[in-house]
Amino acid sequence: MTSRFKCAAVALLLVVVAGCGYFPRSPGPAAVAAADQLRSDIVTYRTTHQLGIEPSSPALHTFAEVFDRVRADYVRPVDEAALMAAAKKGMYKAHPNPDKVADRELVMAAIGGMLESLDRYSNYLDTEEWRAMREQTRGQFGGLGIEVRKGDKYIEVVSPIDDTPAARAGLRSGDKITHADGESLAGLNLRAAVRRLRGDVGEPIVLTILRGGGKPFDVKIVRDLIKITGVRWELKGDVGFVRVTAFTRNVTDRLEDAVEAVRKKLGGRMRGLIVDLRNNPGGLFDESLEMSDAFLETGIIVSTRGRANERQHTARSGDISNGAPMVVLINNGSASASEIVAGALRDRHRAVLVGIKSFGKGTVQTIIPLGGNDALKLTTAVYLTPSGASVEGGIAPDIVVEMDKEREGDEQLERALEVIRTLSPRS
Numbered sequence: 001m002t003s004r005f006k007c008a009a010v011a012l013l014l015v016v017v018a019g020c021g022y023f024p025r026s027p028g029p030a031a032v033a034a035a036d037q038l039r040s041d042i043v044t045y046r047t048t049h050q051l052g053i054e055p056s057s058p059a060l061h062t063f064a065e066v067f068d069r070v071r072a073d074y075v076r077p078v079d080e081a082a083l084m085a086a087a088k089k090g091m092y093k094a095h096p097n098p099d100k101v102a103d104r105e106l107v108m109a110a111i112g113g114m115l116e117s118l119d120r121y122s123n124y125l126d127t128e129e130w131r132a133m134r135e136q137t138r139g140q141f142g143g144l145g146i147e148v149r150k151g152d153k154y155i156e157v158v159s160p161i162d163d164t165p166a167a168r169a170g171l172r173s174g175d176k177i178t179h180a181d182g183e184s185l186a187g188l189n190l191r192a193a194v195r196r197l198r199g200d201v202g203e204p205i206v207l208t209i210l211r212g213g214g215k216p217f218d219v220k221i222v223r224d225l226i227k228i229t230g231v232r233w234e235l236k237g238d239v240g241f242v243r244v245t246a247f248t249r250n251v252t253d254r255l256e257d258a259v260e261a262v263r264k265k266l267g268g269r270m271r272g273l274i275v276d277l278r279n280n281p282g283g284l285f286d287e288s289l290e291m292s293d294a295f296l297e298t299g300i301i302v303s304t305r306g307r308a309n310e311r312q313h314t315a316r317s318g319d320i321s322n323g324a325p326m327v328v329l330i331n332n333g334s335a336s337a338s339e340i341v342a343g344a345l346r347d348r349h350r351a352v353l354v355g356i357k358s359f360g361k362g363t364v365q366t367i368i369p370l371g372g373n374d375a376l377k378l379t380t381a382v383y384l385t386p387s388g389a390s391v392e393g394g395i396a397p398d399i400v401v402e403m404d405k406e407r408e409g410d411e412q413l414e415r416a417l418e419v420i421r422t423l424s425p426r427s
Contacts, residue, residue: 027067031067041087045091045092045098062374066115070083075307075382083114086116087114088113090110093109093187095109108124118378118379121363121365123189124374124375124376125375126374129191129194145163145167147161150190154178155190156174157174159334161226161281166221173332175209176211177207180197181196202222202224205221207219207220238269239272240259240274242259242274245280246280247284247336248283248284251291252291273321273324274327274416275326276413277342279331280335282335285337285340287337288338292344294319295321295326295351299348301313302340302343303388325420327351329413330356334395340391343385343386352399354401354412354416360394362392363379364380365378
């Protein structure tokens with residue numbers, strides 16, 4: 001399937017490159033003034049510690065670029081004085097002893113503090129981090145296999161990815177990671193905390209986990225090369241079951257192949273289709289549009305609302321399942337792009353949602369390349385389901401089915417099969 005959404009933002013993992021209409025620009029006067037103010041703040045900070053060193057201009061230029069983009073493109077208008085105060089606070093908090101770090105590290109901490117004051121998802125990506133994100137959208141990268149977001153004194157697991165070290169170790173959506181190898185993650189911004197979790201393939205790490213109201217416990221995980229297959233399928237009698245693990249590049253093409261394989265296996269007599277989006281943390285926004293479009297004949301898929309504009313994305317005619325009854329499985333690990341698909345198919349009355357409330361991430365992040373080999377991930381829009389509802393707080397299923405950890409089997413899948421049989425009775 002050829003994408004119609006080449007320049008669209010992505011939900012959790014998004015890349016906007018020069019070919020999609022991005023061209024680097026010089027920071028404006030306000031950003032230059034902000035960088036000068038930060039230079040003054042750093043000089044003063046160092047002077048109080050008997051150090052009179054000017055910060056490096058390349059790092060200050062990066063600060064100015066980030067400041068300029070936040071002013072122009074963040075989803076809501078920003079208070080420039082508040083941004084500068086957050087930058088200063090981030091610098092002081094990360095490096096209470098400025099004599100022990102280079103000038104660039106002070107500036108990077110200021111950038112981190114400024115972005116962290118905006119929301120949980122906006123952050124700066126250095127060369128290594130940007131490369132890792134591009135690899136992840138291609139479906140292969142090294143690590144633990146989890147999507148995370150920043151909490152107050154911990155890193156919260158959005159979702160473990162299927163067949164990864166994190167999933168095999170039993171990590172769950174909502175788990176709070178408080179320590180890595182015995183070192184507290186409290187006080188670190190998301191970028192610094194994620195760096196603690198990274199390491200070479202084959203290298204172990206011990207995570208301290210808080211789950212619910214229980215006592216903390218340790219989990220040892222060995223880092224590995226993460227290969228996201230994206231889609232797998234099987235038959236549940238005369239019902240097709242397709243599991244989608246992440247919205248990586250071309251995942252909709254693989255979904256279409258899976259549905260076609262199911263249809264052929266059943267001789268064209270597919271009673272219904274179950275699409276499993278549980279513990280799917282999201283991914284590329286354009287793939288969520290394509291996947292929704294694959295089952296919809298017409299109408300709005302999702303609306304994105306930025307600071308200055310709102311855009312509606314609509315479906316084209318054609319349903320790869322030929323109108324077969326559908327159930328979409330969701331849970332609290334279904335986030336972002338998964339919620340776009342679930343919300344679109346529910347609101348367009350194309351599928352019944354079964355499971356528990358989804359994660360609730362209703363914002364769009366855009367990756368903005370900066371002047372070097374680095375980038376800014378910035379929240380630029382919120383998205384709304386076809387009914388106009390926000391996804392913040394999660395999407396409630398049509399049929400709530402909790403998982404009983406003491407019981408063998410998959411109650412949510414069993415209920416989905418019952419729904420298909422009700423929608424498509426056989427004589």
